[in-house]
Structure formats: C-alpha cells, structure tokens
Amino acid sequence: MVLRPVRMAKVRIIGSVSKRDRILSALHDLGVMEVEEVGKEVLSVLRPGRNPEIYQKVINTLSRFRSYEAQLPAREVRGRKRFDSVEQVLAEADSLNIDQDLKILKQQESDILGNIRDIESRIEPVSAISDLNYDLGIFNGARISSYIAVPQGKDFDPSLLRETLKDSVIREISGGRILISIPREQEAFLGRVASESGIRLMHIPDMMGKTPSQYLEELNRKLGENRESLETVRKALIQLSENYYERVVQIREQLEIEARKMEAMEKQAASGDIFVLEGWVPERDMARVERVLDRVSNGSVIVSRVETDEVPPTLMDNPRRFRAFEFFVRFYSIPKEYEVDPTLIFALIFPVFFGLMVGDWGYGLVILSISLWLLHRLDHPPKKSHIPRSLSRFALTVFGPNALRTLARALIPGAAVAIVAGLLFNNFFGFPLLPHTVFAVSTGFGGAKILGFPPTPSESFSATVVIPKILLLAGYIGLAMVTFGLLLGIANSLFIRERRHAVGKAGWILLAWGIAVIGLDLIHHNLSFSLPTGLVNIICLGLIVVGLALIIVFEGALSAIELPSIISHILSYTRLVGILLASVILAQVIDIIFIKGVDKSVGLAVAGVIILVLGQIFNLAIAIFEPGIQGARLLYVEFFSKFFQGNGRVFRPFGIKRRYTLNQVDEAEAK
Numbered sequence: 106m107v108l109r110p111v112r113m114a115k116v117r118i119i120g121s122v123s124k125r126d127r128i129l130s131a132l133h134d135l136g137v138m139e140v141e142e143v144g145k146e147v148l149s150v151l152r153p154g155r156n157p158e159i160y161q162k163v164i165n166t167l168s169r170f171r172s173y174e175a176q177l178p179a180r181e182v183r184g185r186k187r188f189d190s191v192e193q194v195l196a197e198a199d200s201l202n203i204d205q206d207l208k209i210l211k212q213q214e215s216d217i218l219g220n221i222r223d224i225e226s227r228i229e230p231v232s233a234i235s236d237l238n239y240d241l242g243i244f245n246g247a248r249i250s251s252y253i254a255v256p257q258g259k260d261f262d263p264s265l266l267r268e269t270l271k272d273s274v275i276r277e278i279s280g281g282r283i284l285i286s287i288p289r290e291q292e293a294f295l296g297r298v299a300s301e302s303g304i305r306l307m308h309i310p311d312m313m314g315k316t317p318s319q320y321l322e323e324l325n326r327k328l329g330e331n332r333e334s335l336e337t338v339r340k341a342l343i344q345l346s347e348n349y350y351e352r353v354v355q356i357r358e359q360l361e362i363e364a365r366k367m368e369a370m371e372k373q374a375a376s377g378d379i380f381v382l383e384g385w386v387p388e389r390d391m392a393r394v395e396r397v398l399d400r401v402s403n404g405s406v407i408v409s410r411v412e413t414d415e416v417p418p419t420l421m422d423n424p425r426r427f428r429a430f431e432f433f434v435r436f437y438s439i440p441k442e443y444e445v446d447p448t449l450i451f452a453l454i455f456p457v458f459f460g461l462m463v464g465d466w467g468y469g470l471v472i473l474s475i476s477l478w479l480l481h482r483l484d485h486p487p488k489k490s491h492i493p494r495s496l497s498r499f500a501l502t503v504f505g506p507n508a509l510r511t512l513a514r515a516l517i518p519g520a521a522v523a524i525v526a527g528l529l530f531n532n533f534f535g536f537p538l539l540p541h542t543v544f545a546v547s548t549g550f551g552g553a554k555i556l557g558f559p560p561t562p563s564e565s566f567s568a569t570v571v572i573p574k575i576l577l578l579a580g581y582i583g584l585a586m587v588t589f590g591l592l593l594g595i596a597n598s599l600f601i602r603e604r605r606h607a608v609g610k611a612g613w614i615l616l617a618w619g620i621a622v623i624g625l626d627l628i629h630h631n632l633s634f635s636l637p638t639g640l641v642n643i644i645c646l647g648l649i650v651v652g653l654a655l656i657i658v659f660e661g662a663l664s665a666i667e668l669p670s671i672i673s674h675i676l677s678y679t680r681l682v683g684i685l686l687a688s689v690i691l692a693q694v695i696d697i698i699f700i701k702g703v704d705k706s707v708g709l710a711v712a713g714v715i716i717l718v719l720g721q722i723f724n725l726a727i728a729i730f731e732p733g734i735q736g737a738r739l740l741y742v743e744f745f746s747k748f749f750q751g752n753g754r755v756f757r758p759f760g761i762k763r764r765y766t767l768n769q770v771d772e773a774e775a776k
Contacts, residue, residue: 438751460522469523535692583678590747612655619648
C-alpha cells in the first residue's frame with residue numbers, strides 16, 4: 106500500500122553448510138534481507154556462528170586493494186568478472202602484487218611534487234626583485250633577513266611600516282610590493298605586524314654569487330626538469346593503471362562482498378552440516394527468495410516464516426516522484442510498519458500550504474527559477490564558479506548536496522502553487538498587475554490606479570470584510586486536517602487491533618467538530634450565539650457531550666486535559682492567512698515607498714529603487730523560509746501528532762550494489 110510501509114516477514118533459512126557460500130552470495134545479490142542474530146530457540150540446539158580464520162586474511166587483503174585503487178589513476182572499467190568462491194578471489198589477489206612498483210612510483214611523485222612546491226615558493230619572491238642587479242647574498246646574513254611584503258588591501262600605506270619597523274630598510278618595488286630588510290632578532294615582531302596589517306610575507310631565498318635574474322633563470326630550469334620528471338612518473342602510473350586497475354577494482358569489490366558475507370556468518374548458528382540464518386524480508390519478495398535460494402543450492406535449503414511479536418524494520422516505498430519528500434518524514438521520525446506512511450500526504454499538502462502562504466506569482470517565479478537552477482548546478486557543476494567559495498562551502502556544509510537537491514525538488518511544486526495563488530490574489534511583488542482580481546487579500550493601497558490600471562472589483566472590498574472570511578476558511582482547513590489525522594489514527598489502531606484507542610479517537614473527532622463548528626460559527630455571525638434557537642449549536646453541544654464521554658470511557662479521565670490542544674491545533678491553521686497577509690502587506694509597503702519616491706524627486710527615486718530592490722530581496726527570503734518552516738510545522742505538530750508515533754528503524758538489507766563483478770541471482774532466475 107502507498108500509505109503504509111512495505112509489509113515485512115521474519116524468515117528462517119536452514120541450509121547445508123556445503124552450500125552456505127552460494128546461499129549467502131545469492132542473498133547478498135538479492136539485497137532484500139536484513140540479517141539478524143538467530144533466536145534463542147535456535148541457539149538452544151545449535152552453536153553460534155563464528156568467522157573462519159580466513160576472515161582476517163580477507164580484511165587484510167581488502168585493505169591492500171583499497172590502497173591500490175586509491176593510488177592508481179582511475180580509468181573506465183568495461184568488463185565484469187565472476188568469482189565463485191572466497192578462495193578464488195584470494196588466489197587472484199595473491200597473484201596480483203604491485204606493491205613495490207606502486208610504492209616506488211608514488212614516492213617519486215611525492216618527492217618531485219615537494220621539489221616543485223619548494224621551487225615555486227622561491228620563484229615568486231625572486232621574481233619580485235629580478236630587476237635588481239645585486240648579489241642575492243646581500244639580502245640575508247648572520248644579522249639580517251629580507252622579505253617581500255604583499256599588502257592584501259589596495260589602500261595600504263607603506264609609511265605605516267616605516268613608522269613601526271624603524272630599524273629596518275624598506276623599499277617599494279613593482280606591483281605594489283615592498284622589500285623589507287630587518288634584523289633577525291625582529292623577525293617575530295615583523296610576523297605580528299604583518300598579521301595585524303593584512304600583509305603576506307615571502308622570504309627571499311638564501312643564495313650567494315647570483316643576481317636575482319640569474320637565480321630566477323636557474324629556478325625556472327629546475328622547475329621545467331621536475332615537471333618533465335613528474336610527467337614521466339605519471340605516465341608510468343597511467344601505464345600501471347592500464348594494466349591492473351580493472352582487476353584491482355574487481356577484486357576489491359568481491360573482497361568487500363566476502364567480508365560482508367562473513368559478517369553475516371557471525372549472526373548464524375550451525376552444527377555439523379546444517380546452518381541457520383534469520384532476518385527480515387519484504388513479504389512481496391518472499392517467493393523470489395525461496396525460488397532463487399532453491400536453485401543456487403540445488404534444493405538444499407528450507408525458507409520458512411517465523412511468527413514473532415518483534416517490531417520489524419521499516420521499508421518506505423513511495424512512488425518515484427514523491428520519494429524526495431521521504432526526507433522530510435525521516436527528518437521527523439521513521440514510521441513503524443503498522444503506521445500510515447505520511448510521505449504522500451506531506452507531498453500533496455505541503456506545497457499547497459507553502460504556495461498559499463507565499464501568495465505572489467512574482468515570488469513564485471523566482472523560487473521556481475532558483476530551484477531549477479540549483480538542481481541543474483548540482484547535477485552539472487561548472488568548472489569555474491562565480492559564487493564565492495566560502496558561501497558555496499557553507500551551504501554544502503550545512504545542507505550537503507543531497508539535502509540541497511531534495512529541498513530544491515520539494516520547492517518546485519510549492520512555487521507552482523504560489524504562482525497560481527498569486528495570479529488569483531493578483532500579487533506580483535506586491536503590485537496588482539492584472540486588470541481583475543479573483544480573491545482579494547490586499548489592504549487597499551490603490552496600487553492599480555498608480556500603475557495605470559482601472560479600478561478592480563477587489564478594490565471595493567475592505568480588509569475588515571475579507572480577512573475574517575479567509576480566517577474562517579483557514580479554521581475549517583484546520584478542522585479538516587485535524588479530523589483527517591484522527592481518522593488515520595483510527596486506521597492505525599484498528600490495524601493493530603487496539604479498538605479502545607480507535608473509539609477514543611472517534612470521540613476526539615466528535616469533540617473537535619462540536620467545539621470548532623460552534624467557535625467558527627461565532628466568528629461568522631459576529632459572536633451571536635443563541636442556544637435555544639440554534640439547531641446547529643444544539644447538535645454541536647450533543648457532539649461535545651458524546652465525544653467527551655467516549656474519551657473518558659475509552660482513554661481515561663486524564664485524557665480530557667488534552668482538550669485545549671485540540672482547539673489550539675485547529676486555530677493554528679489560521680497562520681496560513683497571517684503569514685500570507687504579512688508577506689503581502691510588507692511587499693505593498695515597499696512598493697508604495699518606491700512609487701512615492703519616484704513621484705517626488707530624483708534623489709528620492711534613487712532611494713526608492715534601492716529600498717524596492719533590497720526590500721523585495723528581504724521579503725523573498727522571508728517568503729522562502731517562513732512558509733517552509735510554518736508549513737512543515739503545521740504538518741509535523743498539528744497533523745502528525747494525531748496518528749504518527751514513529752521511532753521505527755530503517756530496513757538495512759544485506760548486500761551492496763555490484764559494479765565490476767557478476768552476481769548469481771541473474772543466472773539463477775534465468776534458469
């Protein structure tokens with residue numbers, strides 16, 4: 106079912122030890138079983154499983170091949186290799202030993218790179234004084250040391266250094282750089298001054314008998330020689346990778362699989378020729394598991410269901426287009442197997458709440474554009490970014506690429522709703538651009554007249570008339586959402602046969618409707634409540650009495666203390682209107698300041714444009730974060746609390762995806 110996690114079954118696999126490796130390989134490649142420790146009833150007759158001695162050799166060899174893969178230049182792997190046993194993959198690994206060749210080449214590469222860095226660090230300061238025809242020996246000695254200072258700010262005044270470093274020789278050279286010769290005992294003081302003044306220091310290399318230009322020529326020659334040597338070493342590494350990389354990644358992947366199989370063996374029980382393995386499998390995959398294991402073991406296996414009261418792991422399985430919203434449900438909590446999975450509900454309702462609270466088709470278009478741009482940028486990162494690196498690094502540190510991608514996908518439908526709502530409300534960055542308004546939420550600033558449009562029907566409405574009506578609508582939305590949540594809670598209770606809780610939640614529905622209808626009716630009729638003649642009010646009082654009785658009888662008298670929360674949760678949905686009005690009013694205030702400034706003078710017009718741009722950017726930021734936070738809160742607190750307990754654990758099947766090796770399942774299913 107879409108609204109529930111996948112039904113799980115606990116299974117017990119009994120097989121022949123001689124076929125254990127093939128059975129574990131098939132289970133790994135199926136990737137549908139979470140292996141657990143065998144139960145006490147099994148351990149009472151069988152011994153716990155233990156990793157064989159070969160396990161340590163697998164781990165050591167795996168570590169070696171991971172190192173190979175990390176050091177070799179990556180290349181495309183086109184083939185896949187089949188390994189039939191752990192002995193085969195270990196024999197293949199022993200036959201491929203490139204330790205010595207790889208160690209020598211990587212050491213040479215490291216040494217050459219160190220030389221290049223050292224030469225480049227010398228070239229920069231020497232280049233700065235290459236036009237000085239002095240012996241480099243005069244710049245450094247037993248009592249003097251010389252530096253090139255590079256100010257980081259454009260407006261740095263060298264006279265400040267002369268005042269601070271009075272015992273030093275300071276000379277301005279090309280490119281805004283400064284040559285400083287200072288007594289050696291003052292080097293630490295120079296370092297502090299440079300740090301405080303935002304100056305980068307480069308030490309002039311110690312060299313006797315050469316002018317800067319001569320030494321620079323020698324450094325460039327050495328740099329070229331080292332780069333040629335580096336190119337030779339890297340070509341040798343590429344050749345080594347051409348010869349061995351494919352085999353390395355194939356062996357590494359199979360060793361990882363063998364290590365996981367041996368970890369699974371730790372959870373088994375065995376005795377003689379029989380082993381037992383237990384775990385969780387989705388019910389929909391039971392037949393496939395039985396069929397594949399029967400074929401790979403030639404009938405030497407028994408797969409049976411284990412009756413248990415344990416809480417199974419949770420496997421959420423929503424339609425592909427809605428899976429991005431699983432992130433928001435997981436952020437709150439993982440549903441248990443018997444609970445309703447609210448992902449689909451969240452995916453349908455959150456964008457509506459978000460779009461209604463934004464309520465501006467200009468903001469909606471910007472949010473949609475940002476979301477689409479962000480998805481494209483994450484999927485196709487540019488070689489050179491114009492965004493400050495610190496900002497990009499901060500965003501990726503806070504959210505991470507996957508979280509940013511999920512957030513962008515979730516905002517797209519919300520932005521679409523915001524565009525539709527904005528067209529209905531006639532709001533474009535607060536301006537009523539359209540000649541007609543379907544639903545008026547403006548407060549009558551008269552922007553249409555200022556922009557040259559004829560008066561719209563909405564301009565005849567007063568905010569004091571419109572706002573109570575949409576507040577009333579928001580109240581009924583809250584009543585519907587709370588009722589829906591309680592109905593889902595009833596479904597959960599009936600699913601696990603807790604009928605008393607189901608009846609108690611039915612009482613809460615009756616109570617909520619009785620109180621809410623009376624309260625909303627008071628708002629609608631201007632606080633005119635007549636008990637004797639109001640038939641609806643009499644019915645609502647009956648609902649309150651019956652609902653309260655059901656709550657006390659089936660959930661206990663203490664449950665009545667939750668009465669204020671049910672009312673507050675319904676009223677909380679009026680924030681949909683509050684945030685919408687706050688955004689609309691702020692946008693219109695910014696627009697009015699801009700329009701008034703344009704009418705007055707050039708100076709005020711410039712100030713108005715600045716206020717318009719900065720104000721709309723600020724309001725746009727609010728329009729992204731506030732509706733997002735409040736929309737999620739309405740679902741998390743006011744809706745989820747009626748049916749969702751969570752605290753489930755994620756289903757983690759045994760197995761990793763093969764990329765370079767062949768699996769047994771495809772062959773078994775092809776038979």
